[in-house]
Amino acid sequence: MTTEQSASWLRHGFALAIGLLMAIPILVAINTSLKTPAEVLDVLSLPASPTFANYAEAWNRLGATFANSLMITVPGVALSVLVGAIAAYPLAQIRGRTGFVIYMFLLTGMLVPYQIVQIPLFSLMRNLGLYNSIPGMWLVHVAYGVPICTFFMRNFFASVPRSMFEAAMLDGCGHAQYFYKVLLPASGSGLAALSVIQSRAIWNDLLFAMTLTSNDSARPVTVALNALTSGFVVQHGTLMAATIITIGPILLAYLLFQRAFVAGVLGGSSK
C-alpha cells in the first residue's frame, strides 16, 4: 500500500470515528428511552427487550403540547415566509439608496438579542389579548422572522432574471399579479429552503414560548420538555422518550429535506 492510500484509509477511519462520536448522544437517548427503570441505571447496556412504556408515559405528559407545537409551527412558517417574500419583493426591485436604507433598517433586527424585548412584549401581548394563545404565537414568530425572511428572500429574488419581470410587465401584468402568479411559483426552491429554516426556528423556540404562554392550551412541546427536565420526579427513560418525541418532527424534516435544510441555513447567512 502506498503512503497516499494509507493516508486515505486513515482519513476515512477518522471521519467515521468522529461521526460515531457525534451520533453517541442521540443513540444513548434512544437506547435509554427503550429501557425499563431498572435497566436505565446501566447506561452502557442494551435493553433486554425494548419497551415502549416510556413513550406512552411521555406522551401522556407531552401529547397536548405536541399538538400545540404543530398548530404554532405550520401556520407560523407559512405566514412568516409569505411576509418575508412580500417585504423582499420591492427591496429586490428598487435600485438605489431608498431600498438599501429600508433593507438595512430591517436587518438591524438581527442584532437585537431576543431576550431584551421580552418584558415589553409580555405587556404588549397581554394588552392585545393574545397572551397564552396560538394566534398570538403566530404573530410573534412572523414579526420576529421579518429580518431573516426578508434577507433570505431578497437575496433569492435578486437572482431571478430581470427579463422575466420586464416580459410580464409588457404583457400587462401588475406588480401584485406578477408577484403572486409569476415570481412566487418560480421561487419554489427558495421558499422551501426558507420554510425549512423557519420550521427549525419556530419548532425549537423556547424563549418566546416561556414568556408568552402559561398553560397547556397554548404551550408548545419545548416548554413542556423543559419543565420535565428541570423537575426531578421523572424517570430518565421517560425523559429520553419525551426528548425523542420533541425532536421527532424536526429530525423527520431533516431526513426528508436535507438539501433544503442545508440550502436554507447557507442562504440565511450569506449570499
Next chain:
Amino acid sequence: MAKYTPAPWQRGSTRVYALFLALPVGMFCVFYLYPVFETFVLAFQRWDGLSPVRTDVGTANFLALLGDSRFHTSLANNLRWLVFYVLAPTGLGLGLALLANSLVRGKGLAKFVYFLPYTLPPVAVAAIWRWLYEPSAGLITRVLDEVGLGFLAQNWLGDTAIVTYSLMVSAAWWSVGFSFIVFFAGLQNLPRECLEAARIDGATAWQTFTKVTFPLLWPSTAVALGMSSVDAMRLFDIVWAMTAGGPAYSSDVLATQMFDVAFGRLKMGEASAIAVFMLFVSAAVVLPFIIYMARRVEEASNDN
C-alpha cells in the same frame, strides 16, 4: 444622449412598493422598535410587571448592577462564551469540513451526521446532555470508570468551577454543524485551478492550506465568525434548560439573569437595565458583521 423616460410600468410603482412594505415594516416597528424603546424607558423605572404604577428611579437600576456580583459573573461568562463560540465551533467546523471534503467515499453521510445536531431544539440538547453528565450513572462518568479513569469524573453540572465549561462542550456539539456546513459549501465552491496550480508547483499540503485554501475561504470564515458571535450574544436556551444559571448563579449569562430577574422576581426595571447593557454589547460585536454582509450582498447584486 436620449433623455431617460421611465417605462409605463415604472410610473406608480412607488405606491405599490409602499403597500408591499407596509405590513412587514409595521410589524418591525411594533415588535422590534417599540419594545427596544420601551426597555430603555423601563431601565430607569421600578415596576413589578403587572401593577399600573411605575416609579421613576433615575439611574438606580444601573448603579445597583455595577455593585452586583451576580451581574459581574454573568458578564464574565458572556465574554467567555463569546470567545468560545468564535473559536471552538468555527475551528472545529473548519477541521470537519476539510476532513469530510477529503473523503473519497461517504462524503454525503459525513455531511448528514456532522450537521445533524444543529437541527435539534436546544431544550432537547439540554435534556440529553443532562443525562450524559449525570454524576453517578451518566455516560461520561460511566465511560471514565470503565477505562480506569474514574478519578477524573466530576460533578459536571454541579461544580461551580467547571459548570460553564461543561455547558460549552454540549453547545459545541450542538452548534459545530453550522460552521461545518458553511465551510464545507465554501470548499466545494473553491476554484479547482488554484488548487491544481499549487499542487503542480509542488506546494506541501500545509502550504496549500495556508496560502491558497484558507485565504480563498475567507467569505465562509466571515460568515461563520459573524453568525457565531450573533449566537453567542443570543445564548439563552441551552444554559436555561441545563442549569437555569446555577448552581449559585455560577453559569449565569446576561440573558438568563435578565429572564430570572424579570419573570422570576418581577423586577422589570432592573431586568431592563441588564437588557440595555446586552443591547450595547451585542451591537458592538454584531454591527460590523451586519454592515459587512449587507455590503457584500449589495456588491453582488450590482454585478448582475
